[in-house]
Amino acid sequence: MQQKPSPLHYVRPNILRLEPYSTARDEYTGGNISVWLDANESPYNNGVNRYPDPHQRELKRRIAALKGVVPESVFVGNGSDEAIDLAFRIFCEPGRDNAVAIAPSYGMYKVAAAVNDVALREVRLAPGYGLPAEALLAAADAQTRLMWICSPNNPTGNAFDPAVLEELAARFDGMLVVDEAYVDFSDRGSLLPALQRHPNLILLQTLSKAWGMAGLRLGLAFAAPEVAELFARVKYPYNINAPTQAEVMRRLDVDVAPQVAEIKAQRAWLSGVLPGLPGVEHVFPTDANFFLLRVADADALYARLVGQGVIVRNRSRVPGCEGCLRVTIGTPEENRRLVELLKHPQP
């Protein structure tokens, strides 16, 4: 295998040259300060009158320890959506560079590509929603800077073989982004250990799913330190507000393993009962906290469930998901209710 270039090789020249905005709190480098007259804040303490740490040092140290990486490899954003947008802004020259992604997959890759005027080359998953590794590599050309893979994939639910993803990172001449939003539910594990071997790898995770903090908006990215530094340079200085930083710190001490275990147990139960229910034609295997179901009449079933107070996601108009609904795994009681409603087509 030929020697890979530094990931900085793929960065837009204007971003490499960028001098980041220097905040008041950047210039302060320690010392025993008791009077803060540097940032034009209100001096009246109401809990939120001070700017938050623009580098989120405490939070990054905590997340790094949790994940077994160095803090310099961590980026925290306003949801994963911020990291997705930043990846396009850092690596893709608008109107010129392009990106490759699997399809069907998470809709934000396409939206962020369009906002940044970057062509997104979608490569359909192989039959059975397998990873089309060769087709992904074949879709890339000299202007391809990013490749997007979601594993476990939304909306199909399946995770891809980490060894195959690592091989893609080794062979792709650009940055491979693997979105691991649902990794906590998967037995296939994270690609985090592969970061050391592949500086062109960016991993996205989030506190919105297994960690139960969707309302706080905290997305994580892990990358080689020189790549994580680019994300920090381009982001808004105070992208994570003070209450979110504090609340996340507090909630990371709460063990969500029992909740994840219950969801996985419910997933096993549902994968047994769903296939036998009237109108359910196929239950796709899942490594996530949701099921993709192919049903006899997706629009009709969707409307009936809404009428009965249960909302699922109608994915039947997504190419590759014809006839499919995506159903999140809820509490045991919610899942029993869903199964009861599916069992009795006549309300």
Ligand SMILES: *Cc1c(COP(=O)(O)O)cnc(C)c1O
């Ligand atoms: C839910 C989800 C996310 C999380 O997005 P946040 O902005 O962090 O809430 C990221 N990627 C995928 C594929 C998702 O389904």
